[in-house]
Amino acid sequence: MTGVQRTVTRTVVVLLAMFVFAFALVPLYDVFCRITGINGKVENTAQAMVRDSIDESRVITVQFVTRAGAGLPWKLEVLNRQVRVHPGAATEVHFAFTNHGSTAGWGRAVPSVSPSEASLYMRKITCFCFQEQRLAAGERLEAPLVFQLTRDLPDDIKTVTLVYTLYPVDDKPLATKATSVVPGGET
Template identity: 50%
Template sequence: MSTEQDQKLSNNKTKTVKKLVLVVFAMFGFGFALVPLYDVFCDITGLNGKTATTAASVNEDGIDESRTITVQFISRTAKGIPWQFEPMINEITVHPGEMKLVKFYAKNESVNDIIGQAVPSVSPGKAAIYFQKIECFCFNSQPLKAQEDVEMALQFYVDAELPEEVKTITLSYTLYDITGSVES
């Protein structure tokens, strides 16, 4: 091989390596961007049962008394959080547009102060965008001292635009210990 051919081959290898490195960095960056992109997508579409993380405005469209929706409440604690956490009522019947207030009970059963954060999910997923929370304990972290208990409020309505085929909505909360991520 001539020196010119060696130089050309070397240049081609260098270009290929540069392209591969660029692809690796692009894939790495895309991997990091997926989580916020997924969150935005779920917020817009209501996919995966994600509900809004901020308060909705009060319903001013009136109440549709011709329809009845059953709303079920489920709660659970993430592994390792020593709290009792449960809805004070498991199920309620509402008319679309009707404002309701329900409460959840939480007790820190440990000897340590713990900060909890409830993360909501709605099923069926398509109902998430129609479940409007006016006030929710899930909007803020919940600090509880050792052995302290609290009643936490959820005020909501179901938007009248909820598809007719949806007769039951299940609101599920998972409570996580965020003490380590808040304190520093």
């Protein structure tokens, strides 16, 4: 192999590796977020409860905000807008999904935590956000969230906000999916 061929082969290998790396960044980014708490991403699978003793010296305010994304005639409400919890204690909060539409459909509540560092210490033992929800027309569904803030939550975090945005799930058959001409239009 001449020097040129060797150089070209090596650069092409690096090239391909970098292309694969770009796609590997997607899962790596998730891992990275979970390690550092960037962007307030939370685990989307159930976690085991940590058997901490309860730290009664601290009280953390946990707020819940629910929002409607576009395109789904549903409402997501939280029944306790704000709770005060001790680190280490498990707490249950109730949410209610209501389908105001005239057909059944699928929706997903996408969570986000602020401050983002808090996502590292937020353990969700049960959450409706782990899976997509199916609601029949007019159906109302109450769903619990059981969570725990671990005791190693940094001292300077005193308020944690959890925001759930409700989005339609497009790849499931969704009879009321808004399409075409009126009035929102398409892009």
